[in-house]
Amino acid sequence: MARPDLIPDDEGAGRFLPWVVAVMVFFAALASAAGMSLQQATGAWRQDLANTLTVELPAAGGAAPAKLAAATKALRETAGVASADLLSQAEIARLLQPWLGGGELIGELPLPHLIDVRLDPDQPADLSLLARRLAKIDPGLRIDDHQLWLGKLMRLSRSLQWIMLVCLVMIGFATCAVVIFGTRAAFAAHQEVIELLHLMGARDGYIAGLFSWRALATGLRGGLIGLAVTAGALFLLSRLAADLEGPLFGNLSLSALNLVSLALLPVAAALLTALTARGTVLRELSRIP
Amino acid sequence: MVRFENVGVRYGVGPEVLHDITFHISSASFHFLTGASGAGKSSLLKLMYLALRPSRGAVTLFGKDVRNVARADLPAIRRRIGVVFQDFRLLDHLSVFDNVALPLRLAGEEERRIRNNVTELLDWVGLGDRLDDSPSTLSGGEQQRIAIARAVISKPTLLLADEPTGNVDDRIAHRLLRLFEELHRAGTAVVVATHNDALVKRFPHPALALDDGGLRSAEPPAMAG
Numbered sequence: 390m391a392r393p394d395l396i397p398d399d400e401g402a403g404r405f406l407p408w409v410v411a412v413m414v415f416f417a418a419l420a421s422a423a424g425m426s427l428q429q430a431t432g433a434w435r436q437d438l439a440n441t442l443t444v445e446l447p448a449a450g451g452a453a454p455a456k457l458a459a460a461t462k463a464l465r466e467t468a469g470v471a472s473a474d475l476l477s478q479a480e481i482a483r484l485l486q487p488w489l490g491g492g493e494l495i496g497e498l499p500l501p502h503l504i505d506v507r508l509d510p511d512q513p514a515d516l517s518l519l520a521r522r523l524a525k526i527d528p529g530l531r532i533d534d535h536q537l538w539l540g541k542l543m544r545l546s547r548s549l550q551w552i553m554l555v556c557l558v559m560i561g562f563a564t565c566a567v568v569i570f571g572t573r574a575a576f577a578a579h580q581e582v583i584e585l586l587h588l589m590g591a592r593d594g595y596i597a598g599l600f601s602w603r604a605l606a607t608g609l610r611g612g613l614i615g616l617a618v619t620a621g622a623l624f625l626l627s628r629l630a631a632d633l634e635g636p637l638f639g640n641l642s643l644s645a646l647n648l649v650s651l652a653l654l655p656v657a658a659a660l661l662t663a664l665t666a667r668g669t670v671l672r673e674l675s676r677i678p
Numbered sequence: 679m680v681r682f683e684n685v686g687v688r689y690g691v692g693p694e695v696l697h698d699i700t701f702h703i704s705s706a707s708f709h710f711l712t713g714a715s716g717a718g719k720s721s722l723l724k725l726m727y728l729a730l731r732p733s734r735g736a737v738t739l740f741g742k743d744v745r746n747v748a749r750a751d752l753p754a755i756r757r758r759i760g761v762v763f764q765d766f767r768l769l770d771h772l773s774v775f776d777n778v779a780l781p782l783r784l785a786g787e788e789e790r791r792i793r794n795n796v797t798e799l800l801d802w803v804g805l806g807d808r809l810d811d812s813p814s815t816l817s818g819g820e821q822q823r824i825a826i827a828r829a830v831i832s833k834p835t836l837l838l839a840d841e842p843t844g845n846v847d848d849r850i851a852h853r854l855l856r857l858f859e860e861l862h863r864a865g866t867a868v869v870v871a872t873h874n875d876a877l878v879k880r881f882p883h884p885a886l887a888l889d890d891g892g893l894r895s896a897e898p899p900a901m902a903g
């Protein structure tokens with residue numbers, strides 16, 4: 390014979406709780422997914438850019454192709470440089486296309502000349518020697534090692550990750566507040582039953598357990614609903630991001646570990662709900678002598 | 679078993695509803711608790727089943743001053759006390775069986791023994807065919823028998839009954855008291871609160887007589903007037 394529910398499972402106060410948890414888990418999962426994919430992406434960006442340089446000769450310089458050829462040659466002769474390739478104007482136009490569009494504009498703009506340099510990851514290049522050699526060819530030649538841009542990007546990404554973390558914590562607090570409120574209401578609604586159990590010698594932990602087990606189930610149910618909605622939303626977002634194919638968005642993805650931690654959110658929500666309910670009931674019980 | 683010393687009780691900031699209560703109840707005794715309505719009978723019982731704490735004086739249960747008992751140790755004491763509440767306090771969302779099984783479940787008794795003991799006791803009080811019904815579908819007298827069954831199912835050391843004969847006619851009241859006497863003979867200390875003096879006179883047990891919050895006497899039946 391199944392053990393009876395000592396506290397009646399009223400559909401009143403408890404009914405909205407799974408949906409609140411579902412919404413909370415949805416928001417928490419979105420914030421986590423954003424934070425984790427940013428972290429993933431910054432790592433990838435750093436990797437991509439660590440071994441590359443761009444040498445630039447401004448278009449306004451009226452550069453002779455000879456200077457560019459000399460620069461390319463000097464680069465190739467420097468220790469630590471794996472390759473150095475002069476980009477054609479057509480290639481530069483293609484690179485700029487996502488930002489400027491494919492129209493007339495690109496044709497009319499004075500485009501700079503760029504040399505794409507790959508460094509040998511196993512043999513660090515002497516960048517100051519490189520700079521001196523290039524300066525001898527033309528003082529207008531500029532080395533861009535992307536550090537400035539990368540630094541800004543990292544700062545932005547890190548701030549965004551912090552904001553996501555703060556969001557997560559606030560969502561956690563909000564969930565706790567809702568659970569405390571709901572548990573207090575349930576406690577008050579069933580005061581007579583609780584008092585009777587108490588007088589019959591039920592331990593506080595036993596009575597709290599009647600609430601926390603139910604809260605665990607409620608939290609898990611709501612969490613799974615929230616996770617299902619999140620999965621749908623992330624799938625949709627990933628389809629949209631794939632359409633963009635930009636150099637930035639291509640890196641926005643989640644690792645298997647990230648996905649596992651998202652899948653654990655309902656469990657975390659259920660535990661948070663159960664422990665909060667338990668704490669609330671224990672607190673209320675301590676008022677009964 | 680139960681010892682009160684100069685106990686006073688007030689609800690909140692109100693006047694003392696019980697004052698200077700001193701008495702002693704030994705194990706395996708049978709006492710009536712008499713007094714007019716409002717005299718403080720229920721309050722006195724509440725002190726004994728730990729629903730109420732004295733505002734002054736000492737209450738000793740099973741040799742322990744309840745002021746000195748840690749909260750974690752109170753449940754064990756409460757489980758030794760069976761209570762028949764004046765208003766029964768049956769749980770309507772549970773079946774008759776589950777209501778009576780409650781004390782055994784709280785004590786962690788195994789299901790098979792619970793089933794046997796509860797069925798047997800409910801048969802004995804004449805409700806063996808109502809196991810699965812809700813108490814709310816039963817008559818007042820039947821509910822009372824369930825309340826009593828629940829109070830005695832775990833063979834308490836101390837049984838407290840608050841006006842258990844309030845809702846029934848004299849004949850049934852008699853039978854209930856016979857039931858309590860039977861428990862008493864089996865070793866349970868019994869305290870029955872009642873304002874039915876006629877009933878008290880028919881049973882040869884000492885009475886604690888409350889009058890306006892004070893204890894008049896613990897009279898032996900021979901002197902009861």
Ligand SMILES: Nc1ncnc2c1ncn2[C@@H]1O[C@H](COP(=O)(O)OP(=O)(O)O)[C@@H](O)[C@H]1O
Binds near residue numbers: 692714718722
């Ligand atoms: N919870 C309470 N709060 C305030 N006063 C109470 C409460 N319970 C009982 N009283 C008062 O205490 C007195 C004794 O009541 P009670 O113990 O119920 O007496 P009895 O059971 O003999 O009728 C009464 O004056 C009653 O109004």
Ligand SMILES: [Mg+2]
Binds near residue numbers: 719720764840
């Ligand atoms: Mg009373």
